[in-house]
Amino acid sequence: MRIVVLGKTSPMIDLSHLRADFPILHQQVHGEPLVYFDNAASSQKPRAVIQELTRYYEQDNANVHRGLHELSNRATDTFEAARKKVARFIGAANTHEVIFTRGTTESINLVANVWANQYLKAGDVILYTGMEHHSNLVPWQLAAKRSGAVVKHIPVLDDGTLDLSLLDSLLTEQVKIFTCVHVSNSLGTINPVRELCAKARALGITTLVDGAQAVGHLPVNVQEIGCDFYAFSGHKMCAPTGIGGLWGRAEKLAAMQPWHGGGEMIEVVTLETSSYKAAPARFEAGTPDIAGVIGLGAAVDYLEKVGIDTIHQHGRELTAYALQCMAELPGIHILGPQSERGALVAFHLACAHPHDLVEFANTHGLALRGGHHCTQPLMKRFKVPGTSRASFYFYNTTAEVDRMMDILHRAVKFFS
Numbered sequence: 050m051r052i053v054v055l056g057k058t059s060p061m062i063d064l065s066h067l068r069a070d071f072p073i074l075h076q077q078v079h080g081e082p083l084v085y086f087d088n089a090a091s092s093q094k095p096r097a098v099i100q101e102l103t104r105y106y107e108q109d110n111a112n113v114h115r116g117l118h119e120l121s122n123r124a125t126d127t128f129e130a131a132r133k134k135v136a137r138f139i140g141a142a143n144t145h146e147v148i149f150t151r152g153t154t155e156s157i158n159l160v161a162n163v164w165a166n167q168y169l170k171a172g173d174v175i176l177y178t179g180m181e182h183h184s185n186l187v188p189w190q191l192a193a194k195r196s197g198a199v200v201k202h203i204p205v206l207d208d209g210t211l212d213l214s215l216l217d218s219l220l221t222e223q224v225k226i227f228t229c230v231h232v233s234n235s236l237g238t239i240n241p242v243r244e245l246c247a248k249a250r251a252l253g254i255t256t257l258v259d260g261a262q263a264v265g266h267l268p269v270n271v272q273e274i275g276c277d278f279y280a281f282s283g284h285k286m287c288a289p290t291g292i293g294g295l296w297g298r299a300e301k302l303a304a305m306q307p308w309h310g311g312g313e314m315i316e317v318v319t320l321e322t323s324s325y326k327a328a329p330a331r332f333e334a335g336t337p338d339i340a341g342v343i344g345l346g347a348a349v350d351y352l353e354k355v356g357i358d359t360i361h362q363h364g365r366e367l368t369a370y371a372l373q374c375m376a377e378l379p380g381i382h383i384l385g386p387q388s389e390r391g392a393l394v395a396f397h398l399a400c401a402h403p404h405d406l407v408e409f410a411n412t413h414g415l416a417l418r419g420g421h422h423c424t425q426p427l428m429k430r431f432k433v434p435g436t437s438r439a440s441f442y443f444y445n446t447t448a449e450v451d452r453m454m455d456i457l458h459r460a461v462k463f464f465s
């Protein structure tokens with residue numbers, strides 16, 4: 050690891066040598082070198098992951114679990130080894146607590162269907178926050194409609210943090226489930242999930258944390274957080290799209306009915322009725338995304354080699370640098386906390402609509418994202434039509450932030 054000196058005093062982690070591991074980063078877009086700052090939407094994939102997918106398809110491809118032949122056994126071993134890697138990576142006590150899903154959205158929907166259908170009744174309260182992604186709002190609103198439960202939320206303060214002064218009045222015994230995003234994709238806020246879950250659990254409230262922007266970006270230990278469920282997506286942490294996970298506390302999963310029925314999740318099936326396997330198989334009906342799981346395992350190996358603490362620290366430093374640079378832009382409104390935030394900066398420039406700004410950036414090879422980022426209630430709260438967002442990962446550099454600044458200064462001139 051090389052250390053560069055940023056400004057006068059602050060030494061900064063430089064991981065630019067890792068860019069060689071990401072083939073996609075080395076290209077020109079509209080005649081200029083690509084700057085990929087859309088990592089909160091999806092990360093890029095290292096060669097180690099891409100090669101593992103190829104290796105699996107070229108050498109081991111077969112369906113898992115039910116085969117007795119060599120290829121199936123190899124595929125099953127690598128598949129289940131990936132589950133162990135993921136369990137270790139997120140601090141699960143037990144490998145069987147990790148369920149593979151298509152990602153955060155499907156993980157949340159699993160809980161908001163199975164758990165909610167079993168335990169929610171009319172008059173119960175579902176408590177979430179004002180900064181949730183739509184995928185942690187809509188499934189609960191649907192669950193509320195089905196059960197007659199009501200949804201309430203913890204409001205967001207001007208600085209992008211939760212208004213915890215209202216916590217005691219909101220987190221009452223009527224609440225049956227409390228759910229909260231770990232790192233906000235629109236503000237960067239890192240919520241105190243450990244403290245919040247402890248408070249909820251003391252009242253017997255079930256808890257779910259949306260870790261889409263946290264796993265692979267900062268150290269996550271589900272046992273330390275103390276939640277009951279934790280959802281995440283592989284594609285935001287160097288793994289392929291279409292794969293992710295739900296961690297569930299063993300006793301919670303053991304008490305839950307299946308969601309999808311089909312092959313793999315059963316013990317015995319008759320023409321009248323069926324009995325089911327325990328978790329995780331109970332929740333993994335049908336042929337899974339085998340290559341996706343194996344790719345996720347390879348992504349965990351890669352991230353562990355880089356080191357999650359190093360990734361986290363790099364993200365903090367690069368974001369602090371970007372915040373410092375961006376504050377100089379005329380007419381800029383940066384959303385979210387000034388310090389202690391995830392590796393992203395969402396902002397609004399007085400002179401340009403986010404879509405126009407992002408299109409302008411694209412013509413210079415800079416990939417930003419503009420819009421509501423699937424957090425419409427938050428946009429309403431901050432009275433903006435949407436924001437532009439630069440989101441970083443460990444392969445991004447200060448030189449790229451400098452290029453972004455150059456392009457943003459040009460945009461201000463162009464639109465003013």
Ligand code: 7TS
Binds near residue numbers: 155184230232
């Ligand atoms: N929760 C959060 C906090 C997210 O940021 C996202 C995706 C999701 C849930 C859903 O994840 P998925 O993998 O199931 O789609 N966030 C974004 C984003 O910010 N831009 O594009 C996707």
